[in-house]
Amino acid sequence: xxxxxxxxxxxxxxxxxxxxxxxxxxxxxxxxxxSAPETLAGFGFRQVHVAGGESAVEMALxxxxxxxxxxxxxxxxxxxxxxxxxxxxxxxxxTDSGQAGGELHLSEVEDLFKYPVSRxxxxxxxxNATAIGLSQQGCASLFSAIRIAxxxxxxxxxxxxxxxxxxxxxxxxxxxxxIYNVISDSACAVLVRRDWPRNRILACGHVTKGAFWDASExxxxxxxxxxxxxxxxxxxTLGRAGLKLDDIAWIVPHNVSLRSxxxxxxxxxxxxxxxxxxxxxxxxxxxxxxxxxxxxxxxDAGRVRDGDRLLLFTFGYGLNWSCIVVEH
Amino acid sequence: MTTEGxxxxxxxxxxxxRELVRRLARDPQAPGIVVLSRHGRxxxxxxxxSVRILHGDLRAGAGLDLSVKAREELSAxxxxxxxxxxxxxxxxxxxEARAVNVVGTRSLMEFAGTCRRxxxxxxxxxxxxxxxRTGRFTEDDLEVGEAGFANSYERSKSEMEREVRAWMADxxxxxxxxxxxxxxxxxxxxxxxxxxHHALSLLYHGLAPxxxxxxxxRVDLVAVDYVAAAACWLFRHRxxxxxxxxxxxxxxxxxxxxELIDAAIDSFHRFRPDWRRRQAExxxxxxxxxxxLFVRSVEETGNExxxxxxxxVQSFATQLAYPKIFDxxxxxxxxxxxxxxxxxxxxxxxxxxxxxxxxxxxxxxx
Numbered sequence: 001x002x003x004x005x006x007x008x009x010x011x012x013x014x015x016x017x018x019x020x021x022x023x024x025x026x027x028x029x030x031x032x033x034x035s036a037p038e039t040l041a042g043f044g045f046r047q048v049h050v051a052g053g054e055s056a057v058e059m060a061l062x063x064x065x066x067x068x069x070x071x072x073x074x075x076x077x078x079x080x081x082x083x084x085x086x087x088x089x090x091x092x093x094x095t096d097s098g099q100a101g102g103e104l105h106l107s108e109v110e111d112l113f114k115y116p117v118s119r120x121x122x123x124x125x126x127x128n129a130t131a132i133g134l135s136q137q138g139c140a141s142l143f144s145a146i147r148i149a150x151x152x153x154x155x156x157x158x159x160x161x162x163x164x165x166x167x168x169x170x171x172x173x174x175x176x177x178x179i180y181n182v183i184s185d186s187a188c189a190v191l192v193r194r195d196w197p198r199n200r201i202l203a204c205g206h207v208t209k210g211a212f213w214d215a216s217e218x219x220x221x222x223x224x225x226x227x228x229x230x231x232x233x234x235x236x237t238l239g240r241a242g243l244k245l246d247d248i249a250w251i252v253p254h255n256v257s258l259r260s261x262x263x264x265x266x267x268x269x270x271x272x273x274x275x276x277x278x279x280x281x282x283x284x285x286x287x288x289x290x291x292x293x294x295x296x297x298x299x300d301a302g303r304v305r306d307g308d309r310l311l312l313f314t315f316g317y318g319l320n321w322s323c324i325v326v327e328h
Numbered sequence: 329m330t331t332e333g334x335x336x337x338x339x340x341x342x343x344x345x346r347e348l349v350r351r352l353a354r355d356p357q358a359p360g361i362v363v364l365s366r367h368g369r370x371x372x373x374x375x376x377x378s379v380r381i382l383h384g385d386l387r388a389g390a391g392l393d394l395s396v397k398a399r400e401e402l403s404a405x406x407x408x409x410x411x412x413x414x415x416x417x418x419x420x421x422x423x424e425a426r427a428v429n430v431v432g433t434r435s436l437m438e439f440a441g442t443c444r445r446x447x448x449x450x451x452x453x454x455x456x457x458x459x460x461r462t463g464r465f466t467e468d469d470l471e472v473g474e475a476g477f478a479n480s481y482e483r484s485k486s487e488m489e490r491e492v493r494a495w496m497a498d499x500x501x502x503x504x505x506x507x508x509x510x511x512x513x514x515x516x517x518x519x520x521x522x523x524x525h526h527a528l529s530l531l532y533h534g535l536a537p538x539x540x541x542x543x544x545x546r547v548d549l550v551a552v553d554y555v556a557a558a559a560c561w562l563f564r565h566r567x568x569x570x571x572x573x574x575x576x577x578x579x580x581x582x583x584x585x586x587e588l589i590d591a592a593i594d595s596f597h598r599f600r601p602d603w604r605r606r607q608a609e610x611x612x613x614x615x616x617x618x619x620x621l622f623v624r625s626v627e628e629t630g631n632e633x634x635x636x637x638x639x640x641v642q643s644f645a646t647q648l649a650y651p652k653i654f655d656x657x658x659x660x661x662x663x664x665x666x667x668x669x670x671x672x673x674x675x676x677x678x679x680x681x682x683x684x685x686x687x688x689x690x691x692x693x694x
Contacts, residue, residue, distance in 0.1 A: 035629060035630075039628050039629065039630075042628060043625075043628075180629055209607040210607070211605060211606050211607040212607070220535060220631065220633045220634050220637075221533075221534045221535065223537070223631075223634065224534055224535045224536065224537040224634075225534060225537070225607075225608065225609055226537070227537040227538060227612060227622075228537055228538065228609040228610060228611055228612040229609040231612055232609060257625075259621070259625045260625070262621060263538075263618055263621050263622050263625065266614055266615065266617065266618025266621065267538065267612045267614055267618060
């Protein structure tokens with residue numbers, strides 16, 4: 001008889017949101033929006049968080065440091081660090097964090113090999129961890145990191161815990177609206193542990209449709225593809241977990257337009273009450289951090305009961321649709 | 329040998345009208361044919377030379393924008409009228425739709441009243457005078473009560489039928505209600521793309537994320553060659569004034585919404601194997617409230633491409649959320665002996681899709 005698979009659970013989530021907040025009107029005044037502020041307000045947005053001089057890796061360091069403190073995990077138990085950046089600029093240290101944001105600043109070719117994940121491992125004393133960078137997953141980056149961490153923990157009995165962290169910071173002067181969503185800078189770190197029954201990962205699902213790789217040329221097709229594919233991925237992931245939509249207590253969203261969530265809930269036949277939507281207005285769309293950042297706030301709010309099943313869903317350029325089902 | 333008299337055809341350059349004119353022109357028992365057209369001869373150079381084309385306009389009143397002499401001559405010779413002319417674009421304002429469908433029909437009725445030799449008048453309408461009613465809709469039904477209509481076309485056609493029914497006391501009129509024309513059942517050719525073809529095109533181009541309705545409800549579409557053949561038979565061999573007929577597929581030959589979507593996507597794969605590489609997802613079938621929320625969101629963003637796409641199909645798509653069955657009992661009985669039956673929609677759809685793809689979604693010659 002085969003031994004039962006160990007429980008892989010989410011043991012902690014910490015995040016870093018820059019303290020500088022800009023309202024929709026302020027963004028509009030800076031020319032950072034494409035749509036009218038009132039249109040975006042109608043879609044549920046209110047403000048974004050903007051990093052000043054803080055780089056993506058500095059936000060990541062802050063989030064991981066807090067995660068380690070809050071969970072009290074023994075740093076020697078961390079066998080893997082997965083650093084996931086949605087933006088290419090997040091996966092290099094050769095950027096100017098102050099003014100130019102995401103622009104590469106190379107003094108010498110070796111600059112190309114200065115990796116954020118190595119710096120995180122070194123500065124936080126995660127000496128037993130294999131450091132791995134993950135990219136090109138868009139806003140689904142952190143979900144992909146968690147999926148890989150879970151699979152590594154299942155496959156390698158020696159591994160006890162993994163840290164997944166995503167961090168992204170938009171270039172300073174970049175437009176902060178994409179497909180009618182407003183973008184925040186942030187980092188989010190997640191501790192994934194073996195034999196951890198709390199927030200047990202029941203299933204992960206992911207679909208990539210590379211045909212839509214050209215985001216600027218295919219914006220309309222992307223909007224059209226988003227809804228039916230999201231529904232398919234959610235249904236397939238629930239099926240993998242042996243669950244139905246009715247079994248889900250909470251939908252933990254990515255912080256895209258609330259309107260798009262209302263439409264997707266309509267496709268799914270789910271009531272609005274199951275959606276944890278408070279952070280869409282407060283936080284905005286933090287690229288890869290949304291889902292786990294929201295999970296942390298939902299848990300902190302005391303609104304999740306033992307045994308509740310939670311469905312986390314996100315979508316990223318690439319295109320990538322990703323879903324995780326956990327049991328609290 | 330041509331039967332004595334003249335058949336006046338309006339809307340002879342439209343999808344159905346063109347098909348009717350060709351059939352009548354091939355029929356040795358049919359009378360001579362006069363097509364009343366706003367565009368004159370240039371409108372349809374493919375008609376046989378025996379077909380006369382008169383430059384006229386229904387919107388000009390009972391004079392039809394003809395000279396007094398031409399009108400009097402026409403009035404004296406017309407023995408049959410086939411009224412196909414209509415404003416069929418769903419996006420027209422109600423006033424624009426009424427100008428052709430109600431006022432134009434009234435003008436033709438008034439003209440018909442001057443035709444002393446008139447034996448029969450066939451007036452074409454739509455089964456969607458049923459508006460947003462649900463359930464069974466018989467050939468005698470016309471009232472929609474508080475259900476209302478999906479668009480100006482339906483409403484104006486309903487108003488037209490009321491007027492036509494009033495005229496039935498004085499004129500030998502029969503009404504032929506059409507379902508949505510999908511193309512030719514043999515070649516798949518689409519004379520003039522309508523909202524259904526726009527919806528297919530959006531599906532093909534990956535711009536149709538969702539469709540309102542119930543996957544299991546039936547959607548009535550019909551092949552244009554069947555409609556033309558059935559109309560000719562009913563008009564020429566089984567004419568009965570005061571009657572209304574449903575020229576549609578009915579419950580037996582139509583497909584469910586889910587079947588139609590699957591058949592369309594199967595046809596995309598079959599006739600354009602590269603289509604698979606688009607990684608397009610099958611559109612979700614949603615309730616009307618969800619669909620309207622999507623449309624409203626598109627409107628609020630002002631996204632021109634999606635706006636055009638959603639508007640092109642919105643009024644058509646709305647009907648999908650109001651399932652109904654069009655009763656065809658009278659038509660089936662009257663077609664007895666003709667050998668005519670509507671071809672199954674799911675057999676015709678692949679041919680139509682193939683034709684549309686090969687023509688790059690432009691109109692195809694039938």
